[in-house]
Every structure is written in C-alpha cells, then in structure tokens.
Amino acid sequence: MVAGAVANDGIMRAADGTPLKTRLRRAERREKVKALGLVAPLFLFIVLTFLTPIVVMLYNAIYDPDIAENLPQTVSILKDWDGKELPEEPAFAALASDLKAAQKDKTVALVGKRLNYEISGIRSKILTSGRKAATLEAGPYKDAMIAIDPIWGEVDTWSTIKRSGSSYTPFYILSMLDMRQGADGSLEHVPADRAIYVDVLLRTLGIALLVTICTLVLGYPVAYMLATTPQKTASILMIFVLLPFWTSLLVRTTAWTILMQDGGVFAQMLNFTGITWLLDTLGLADGTPQLFKTRFATVIAMTHIQLPFTLLPIYSVMKTISPTYMRAAKSLGGTPFYSFMRVYVPQTLPGVAAGCLLTFILCLGYYITPALVGGPTDQMVSGFIADAINRENNWGKASALGVILLIATLILYYIYNKLVGIDRMKLG
Template sequence: MTDLATEAGPAGRSARSGSAEGEETGPVLAADGRPLKQSLRRALRAEKLRALALIAPLLIFILVTFIAPIADMLFRSVENEIVSETLPRTTVALEQWDHTSGEMPGDDVLAAFTYDLVAAAERKQHTRLGTRLNYEMTGISSLFRKTGRRVDDFGEVYLDQFVALTPAWEEPATWMSLMAEPGWSAQYEEWLADRAAAEEADRDFETPQPLFEVKDGVADVLPETADAYGEFARIAQVENDDNPAAEEPWAPVYLALYRDLAQATPDSVATLGADAQALLEPARAAVAGFDTVPLSEMFVDAEEDWADPDVWATIQAFAPDYTAGYFLASVDLQKTPDGVSAQPEDQRIYMLLFKRTLFMSLVIMGSCVLLGYPIAYLLSNLPLRTSNLLLILVLLPFWTSLLVRTSAWKVLLQQQGVINDVLVWIGLVADDGRLVMINNQFGTIVAMTHILLPFMILPLYSVMKTIPPSYVRAAKSLGATNWTAFWRVYFPQSVPGIGAGCILVFILSIGYYITPELVGGTTGTFISNRIAYHISSSLNWGLAAALGTILLAVVLILYWAYDKLVGIDNVSLG
C-alpha cells in the first residue's frame, strides 16, 4: 500500500494542483453569471448614485445659498469691466498716452472719448462709470455727470458748416443712403410693417428687430464716422425705440465726419460709388477751410477739471477688466498710474479696523469663557430639575429680539443710565464724574458678551454633562485636593467644549455689525460695519467684497492655526 500511495502521490498531487490552478485562473462568477468584480462595481456604483440622490437637495441648497454668494463676492472684488465696457474706444486710445507728460491726451483720445461718452450718456451709463472712478479719485463723478449733459453738442461747429455747404447733410435720409446696408434697410422696413400690422390687429409682436448694419466699404474710408453713426443708429433703435432713418445724427457724428474727410483722398472717396462721391467729394475739398475748435477746449469749457492729467491717468490705470485696486484699498494702499502707494494718512482706516475687530473678538471670546465656564459647571452638577430650570434662563435671551437686547444695554450703560445711577447712589462715583460706558469699545464688549454668552455655555454644558462624576471622586479618594482633582482630571475633559464654544463665539463676533453699530460709536465699531456701509450706503460693492474676502481669509487662517495647535478633532458639542 505504501508503494501504491507513493506511486499515486505525485500524480494525485499534480491533478489536484492543476485543478487548483484552474480554479485560480478562472473568473469567479456571481449568481447572475457575471464576473463577481463587475457585479460588485455595479452594486457600489448604484449605492453611490442612491446616496448622491439623497444628499442632492442639501448639496444644491448649499451651492445656491453659500458657495455661489462667496464666489460672486470673490469675483466682485477684482471685477472692473464697467470702464472698458463703457469706454471701449477710449481705453484702447489711452494705451499709447504717456501719463507723465503733464498734459491732456491728444485729439485722437479725446475724439474716442467723445464718441464713448455721448453713447454712455444716451444709455444713462455715464453716471455709474463716474461713481466707479470716483472711488479712486474724488470729483470724477461730477465731471462725468456735468459733461454728459453737454457732450451731445460737441461737434455742432462742424454740423453747421456741413449743412451750410450742403443742406442735405441735415437730412436723416442722406445719412441712411450713405451709411446703411441696403439689405438691412429692406429688412427693417419689413419689420416696421409687421409691427404696425400687429398693433392694428391688437396682438403681441415678439419678432426682434434687425440691428443697424453699416454698408460694406464705408468703414474703410470713414472709420470714425461709420463707428459713431452705427452706435447712434443702434441706440436709436434699442434704447429709444426710434427709427434711425427718421432721426438726425448726434453732433459728434459730424465731428467724426470732419476728422475722416480731413484724411481722406479723392481715390478713397471714389470707392464708395458715384452717389456717395457726389456728396462726399465737395465736403472733403471744403473741410480744409472749416473753422475748428480743439477738442481739449470743448472739454475744458464743459468742465475745467478735464485739463488735469490725473483724471485721464486714473481712467488709464483702471481700464483693465480686472483690478487689484479694491484689495489694495482694503489694506490702506492705492493703485496709481505710477504703481502702488500708501493712502493719505487721514484715510488709513481699514488696517486699524481689522486689528480692532480681531482684538475685540478675542476679548469677547475670553469674557464668554470666564463667565460661561462656571455657569456650565454649575448646571452640569446640579440636580436635573434645577439645572433644566436654570438652563431656561440661559436660553431666555434667544426669545428676545437682538435689537431689543442691544437697545437695553444703551439704556443701562449711558451716563444717565441705570448702572451709573446705582454707582452714584452707593457713592462709588461722583455725580459729575459718571462713567462713559457707551459708544466705545467697553460698551461693545459688554453688550456682545451678553449676546454671545449662551453660545459658550451650551457647548460647555453638553460636554460637561458627559463627564462621569466618579472620575473626580476617584481622584479625591487617591489623595488629590479639590483643585488638583479639578485641574488634572475634570478640566482636560472639558477642553473640547471650550474649543467648540470659542470657535462659535469668535466666528460670530468677528462678523457682527448690528450691536457695534448701535453701542460702539467711533471706537467700538468692527470691520463688518464698514462692509455694511459700502454695501448699503456708498454702493462700493467691489471694496465691500474685497474687505469680506480678507475677513474670510483671516478666519480660515485662524481656523487652520487652531487646528494645528489644538486639533479640530478635540472640539466637541457633546
């Protein structure tokens, strides 16, 4: 039997080995006949999709109400497209101007600015642009507002001379035949007829009108005129709902025609056809003898501050679509044509406000720890019925309006208030030496400590309630004093509650603005008050967004530092 077993052993082992190898190399199948790995992947993918569907409403809510506003704020802090969108020709022309020359830009820049400004005034956009640039240089807003009312007269001297030369220049039909693409004219007439029929039939008419198109070749011979008249025609159509074929062009269009014809040649005019040549050639020959008025004189007559090169340098400096100017202003710097420089000393307020906000938030946080820890300790060690009753008193401020609580502190802290009256009554303070406790940092700290104290007590109480009393009794039974048992055994277990309370109180206090606005005066306001001012009063949303972004970055940095020093895992809400 031994020999048979020996002889059969290798063969048997070989057969079993082959069978085992076959099992290892062949795919493991699931019950449905598919490979097991593929079935597992499908099952996991289905579970992930199901989980995603469950959290999708919350995810969408967070994206819409939290992520999107923050992204919009970040974009507004660098966005500056209003200058280039409102003054597209001027921003290009100013690229070649040297702001160190000490003189106004030349006629090419002023002409481009004239066309831009008259279009912006017709669209009612020049005041918004003036407001934006006024953040960088005081007084520019009034420049744009006053000049916007007069810019449509720039070029009247040329209008009168063209009309005196050929009265047809005053007729809208003359401009249409010279400038309009014949295909557009036919489409526009058809559109007008369809709209009139719809109005007569009292039915809705939603077909968009075809926008004005300049005739091919005109822009090659009369570039400024084609550009200015095309702008005029499209504004007449869209903004004014008028027929450009029935409207006389702006006076600046005649300025553009004069400038183009002064540089045109007979050969270039001839390329526009016989009809256009018969109209333009006499004008081209006559413009050399026209009476002229320098554009710089027109602007200075409208508002003498246009002669200041710094005005044009400011427009040049803020022409790009994106700017760091808001962030620079947030740290008391300013962007100038010559680079970055410090703000005037009497305008450096934001770094002071950032430092004050951080300092007072830390003081409020510390005050809440000192006041909240004993209260939470007492609540956690009293019988349940008593602690629940006292906990209602802690929560009572949440049932009172924030505005009411802050106003109450104004009554308590003012010089003729309750606290000063009590101090005078008991003789601690003289009647003529009442304490100033309102409209300063002290008033803000007191009021905000009272408002935020529950946010410190609740995390502390919830953590302390989970600490077994037997730990302290065991320490005492081993010979520890009351203080040693508390400090070495009880306090370390309450640190997570302290961490949670500190984060809640600090983040809430650093963004508060109602209470500091009411009781802080000039020395107790936070950076958030300035952000609220720029959003609601000055409407400088870019600067408000930059200040908010910096505040967000400071909070994230402090959160990161806290995580490194203490560990966010040690924070607990119980």
C-alpha cells in the same frame, strides 16, 4: 445552481449565474445612489445659499467694467500711453466721442462715480464734461476738453482712467487695505487722514476677541456647575441659559439700549453700589460714567448674546467626562485645584475650542448690536459693508470688505488650529 454556490470555474455565483462580487458591487452602488439622493437636497441648499454667494462676492470684489464699457475708445488708445506727459490729440478725440455716447446712453454718471472713488470731487466734473462734450462738433479736441474743465489737462486724471480701464481690477481690495496704485502702477499707502479700513478690521477682530474671552470667563464655571449638578436641578438651570434664544437679537439689543442710557438701570446701580463715588474719588470719572454708545456697552451686549454659544459646547463635553478621573487624581495625592487643572480642564479643551471659535466667528459679523449700543468708534466691518450697499451703492467696496474679512478669518483659524487646535490637544 443554488444561491451562493461555487461554479466549476471556482467563482462564487448567485442563483442567476451572476458572479457574487458583481452583485455586491451593484448593491453597493445602489446604496451609494440612495445615500446621495438623501444628501442631495442639503448639498444643493448649501451650494445655493452659501457657496454661490461667496463666489459672487469674490467676483464682485475684482470685477469693475464701468470704465471699460463706457470709455472703450479712450481705454484702447491709452494702452500705449507712457503716462509721463499728457496724451496726444487722438486720446482727447476718443474721450470726447466716448463722453458723447455715454451722455446719450445716460451712463456718464457711472464713469463719474467710478473715477470719484479715486479722485475726490471728479464726479460733478465728469457730468459737466459729458454735457458739454455732446455739443462739440469738430476738433481740436485737446484744447476744447481742457477748456471744458482743467482736470483734463492733468496727467493724474488720464493715469487714473488708464488704470481703471480693465474690467478686472485690484482697486477695491487695495482700498480696503488702505493702499492704492501709484501713477506708475506701484503700490503705496493712502494718506494717513484717509486710512480707516485697517483700523476697522483690527477693531472688529479686537472686539470679537474680547467678547470671546468674556464669554469663556463667564460660561466655563456655569458649564461646570450644570455638568456636575444633579440632572433635575441642571435642567431647570439650563432653561435660564437658553432663555435668550426665546427672544430675537433685535429685542435683546434694544433692551440693552434702555439699560445703558444715562439714568438707566446700570447708572442707578453704579450710584447705589458706590462705584460712582469711588471713581470720582480716584479721579477716573466726573459723575456717573457714560455707558451708552461706548465700547463697554457694545462688549456687554454682545457677551450677553453670545454666552450660550460658548457655554453649550463646553457643557456638552463636560457631560462626557467621568467623575472617576477626579476621584482617581485625588486618591493619588493631588489637591482639588491641582487635579482640576491637570486632569479635568485638559479634557474640556475640545469644547472650549469649539465654543470660542464659534463665538469669535459669529462676532466678526455683528452689525445690529454695535449700531444700536456702540458709538462711532465701535462700528465693525459689517456696518461699513451695510453702508457701502445701502448708502453708497458700492458693491465692489462691500464685496472687498467681505473678502478681506473672510481671508482674515481663515488665516486666524489656521493659526489658531496650529497653536491650540483640537489635533494638538493632549491630556496633561
């Protein structure tokens, strides 16, 4: 039988008698295995460096075993406590026993640290109670513990322990939304003088949006010029666009700290151009306006860094637009401005969407630039995450901030895609 011949049963078979369809399926499987082998290293890299950290972050935002592990007897007894009055003697006895064990294991500081997140100043009292509880030999423990510190005679303290007794808690997520659980478990807003995290999130989104708009306003005409200029000239100009990538972000930000300082280049330019005099005359400033450690400096520095990220996607789309479209529009009676707005601009919207979205998402994670050139009211979510990890050693808080920022980004991306997403773009 020759290869590909038809057998008596009407089935195409190979030279060895195997049905041709079977041979084709085997060949397809081999090709898929080869393709999977080529993709596997990249897939593994993404899982280890991207997906795994996100899963760990999500887990740390709700996992908090400090109270459950170090006050197990107290947590067990408080499960049946109604929370209206002080618990009975067995709860105080369990607390004294748990504090003794925690003092021996040197974990009482973890209990104090965790409760201090909800009751300010209780950490030192927990440490003192741990040392003194270790000396108690017999009851009654209720009077003894209250004598050690009056805080054990307050219902709120016991309610907080009961609330924190689960290894999985919404405390960190709620705290980063300026909310908390009340004594009865209901949600309530924290006092106004302690509500800061929602403002920080809105500030982060606002700065990211402002920088995105600035890069679009500056980058769109430059991208148009590069796309319509002869290739030789455009290649030279593109070098200047890519020049910021030749130096590190830290170096560029440090350069802006020098430019923005009092008496720096920007201050001299304001004086030389008469802008300072105009502002003085209008009563908008008294002398040279302060630029360093302001929102203005933060936005300018971030715009300089992010400009290529917005410009390049727009340029790549503009290069694919044939000039015949504009010539056809003009030949049909359209003015240059009308033809540009109705024919050319709609075709560039995919690049605008990609560039703006890339810049916006990157801006949400900025830390170095706001820390160096921005003031205290210009710090973004990333700065608070860094403080929570490096200064407070509070991984739950840092993870919760990361989760909230991730959720906010996904929500905004969903809304953005629904309103002006690429799948809704049509030529005008």
